[in-house]
Amino acid sequence: MSDVICITNRLLAGTNFLLQIEKIAAACPKAIILREKDLTESDYELLAEQVQSICKKYDVRCILHTYSRVALMRHADGIHLPLPELKKLTKEYIENFNVIGASIHTTTEAIEAQKLGATYITAGHIFDTNCKKDLPPRGLGFLADVCKSVSIPVYAIGGITKTNAPECIRSGASGVCIMSALMICEDPSLII
Numbered sequence: 760m761s762d763v764i765c766i767t768n769r770l771l772a773g774t775n776f777l778l779q780i781e782k783i784a785a786a787c788p789k790a791i792i793l794r795e796k797d798l799t800e801s802d803y804e805l806l807a808e809q810v811q812s813i814c815k816k817y818d819v820r821c822i823l824h825t826y827s828r829v830a831l832m833r834h835a836d837g838i839h840l841p842l843p844e845l846k847k848l849t850k851e852y853i854e855n856f857n858v859i860g861a862s863i864h865t866t867t868e869a870i871e872a873q874k875l876g877a878t879y880i881t882a883g884h885i886f887d888t889n890c891k892k893d894l895p896p897r898g899l900g901f902l903a904d905v906c907k908s909v910s911i912p913v914y915a916i917g918g919i920t921k922t923n924a925p926e927c928i929r930s931g932a933s934g935v936c937i938m939s940a941l942m943i944c945e946d947p948s949l950i951i
Contacts, residue, residue: 762789762934763951771942780813786948790820792839804829842868845875866908873909881936884917899930906931921950
């Protein structure tokens with residue numbers, strides 16, 4: 760498969776979360792985004808330290824999510840933010856990171872994220888997903904429109920599987936983000 764970014768969800772992985780992260784890192788995804796935004800900032804920082812250590816062992820980029828202060832203090836490989844959070848940061852603050860991701864849901868947001876300094880975006884949700892049960896997917900047409908609207912890499916997110924990932928690439932995406940399948944599978948190398 761092309762470039763796969765793992766989005767974490769420790770609640771799906773359960774008590775074996777760090778073991779699952781180790782298995783995923785060993786399969787060498789493009790990156791692992793530690794997206795545990797329900798944690799307090801201090802709990803997130805403790806978990807970030809552990810996940811960064813695992814990622815470093817396998818030379819996999821670890822991108823921290825939401826907690827920009829933690830990302831700065833932990834010298835993170837990158838930061839991923841919802842667009843409203845990216846808007847709050849100054850240009851000088853953003854320049855502390857080589858990799859800046861933003862979550863977008865419209866082509867207008869994609870263009871704005873790029874102007875604000877995002878080096879990649881995640882666009883979704885593309886397919887039906889349990890994470891967004893009450894919202895219809897935006898589909899491949901939306902993804903193609905987003906990809907045409909920006910010059911930075913676009914990663915499809917939402918309901919992505921090994922089977923439908925090639926459709927996302929054909930629609931212009933640089934890669935895909937996978938959460939659920941990677942958090943629960945026995946062998947992540949079969950997906951990545």
